[in-house]
Amino acid sequence: MTAASPADRLPATLEKGAPVASHASLLQGVSLPAAAIFEAPLAHNLAWMQRFADAHGARLAPHGKTTMTPGLFRRQLAAGAWGITLATAIQCRAAFAAGVERLLLANQLVGEPNMAIIAELIEAGAEFHCVVDGADNVAALGRYFAARGQRLNVLIELGVPGGRCGCRDADQVAALVAAIAEQPALVLAGIEGYEGMISGGDEVAAVCAYGERLVETVRALRASGVLQREAPIVTASGSKWFDLIAEAFDRAELREHYMPVLRPGCYVVHDHRLYAGAMAAVKARHPGLEGELKPALEVFAHVQSLPEPGLAIVALGKRDIGHEPDLPLPLRLYPVASTTTATPRDVSAWRTTHIMDQHVFLAIPDDAEVAVGDVIAFGTSHPCLTFDKWRRVLLVDDALGVREVMETRF
Structure with missing residues (x-):
């Protein structure tokens, strides 16, 4: 009888950013980095844009290339979308296979x-x-x-x-x-x-x-x-x-x-810079417009190294998050000592200075309270260029509980 190899004793392949256990918390049950979509702003954006189209007597066919995520396509259609727009024949096939x-x-x-x-x-x-x-x-x-x-x-x-x-x-x-x-x-x-x-x-x-x-x-x-x-x-x-x-x-x-x-297309998760600015311009052109789109997509990663004062290296890179037209935007820090309570600190004043394949360089205050293992949530600019880095994206609630694992079809 042939002896089992070490690989045979491992569980099935685990995609990056996927939970390692059911009913996981993003901070404790997921191998980071991970891409997360917040449930509440997602639902808000779906309803907001559908109401906008309806109010103007138009049908909505969101551009699916943004996310290539069937779970989001289904939500867009359920919210009232007429169809889904795609950019390639292969994308059309993937969307049709998902029920579009x-x-x-x-x-x-x-x-x-x-x-x-x-x-x-x-x-x-x-x-x-x-x-x-x-x-x-x-x-x-x-x-x-x-x-x-x-x-x-x-x-x-x-x-x-x-x-x-x-x-x-x-x-x-x-x-x-x-x-x-x-x-x-x-x-x-x-x-x-x-x-x-x-x-x-x-x-x-x-x-x-x-x-x-x-x-x-x-x-x-x-x-x-x-x-x-x-x-x-x-x-x-x-x-x-x-x-x-x-x-x-x-x-x-x-x-x-x-x-x-x-x-x-990008409205479904919006963003923290490029389309946030576009939304501000829409509001300026239409002061009476009720509500606005909200950012829903963030990427979470660990602080990996603190090699010198004023510098933090985060285990996140070009293979995980979009970096044009803007570098990743640090938003919140979750201290490793208190991840069970998910109490974050605002770090939006910190600045990404450089990004490599698997590393982000953060300029931080010399006396910043940060430790290796802390988790930082990053915002994006132009979400299309973040979705295509992932085979799985996580739908999470406000407490960072994982509600759903959604597959992408790039």
Whole structure:
């Protein structure tokens, strides 16, 4: 009989940031570092953004690439979301496997292997839309889906000069409409755009003008009779300018004859710097707006070393937390001697100066009360770039009890 190896005596693989026991406390039952989503602000954000979209007569299709977390997708749909937006065919497949039946690919569908993934989803019952901005892609999609005996919903993407993808002017839109008309397998369902690439000068005025351009373009297409959906889709909105796009869409004619769709993604957990600043700007533009989004995502890690006065090294790095456009933001310290009571101290005056693969450098006061083994909670800026570091994220309550372990699907 073959002797068991030492590895055979270990339990199943334990992902980083996962509890080592059931009914765990984040501070005592989880191998840190760990990414945690606080239950109360998460619920608040879900309800807040859904109310905002409803108040403006728009549907909500949150961008799922932010989290790629089915547990969050399900909560967004339960709160009233019309569907989930994705960025790649693989992301669409992951979302559909998690129960998301209405998928909006806010990207061009390019390459036959990716087309095959989408064809399989359509065959399985998915309602799918993607965007197009060029005749070559339109022809390739038309050939592929005609050969599969399927029809593909497409939205013309309206871009901005110097921006990312999308038609730059009305002539390009007209040429694309003509190209789509030559492909019986394609269904022209509306207009899509992304205002997040607009920058420089009077950005508010430029975003407002872009929203108007989207509306006028979909109106013109509907009037010409080329749109093949009874309520054509007009969609845009990232997480920075959602209020301005909602205002452009919020009019009686659009509510009656079109389907306005907003696509913010980061709102679900918000953040402590980038989108916190964007939310402050939204509130400044709309002083009467009730409430605001709240940060829900934090990453917890141990103080690992105190090698010299004024410096703490934390066992956290680029593989655990996003670091652009801002370095991780220290928020609270939980002393190792009192983690059972989870009594934190505010350390937001401390400053991250450098980040490596597995280490964060913190500038701290020379006389700071800190010990190796203490736990520090860090905030993030731009949550997309933190979620993709994790296969598991923890849903926790205010007392840091782990309520749920949610898997990601990157």
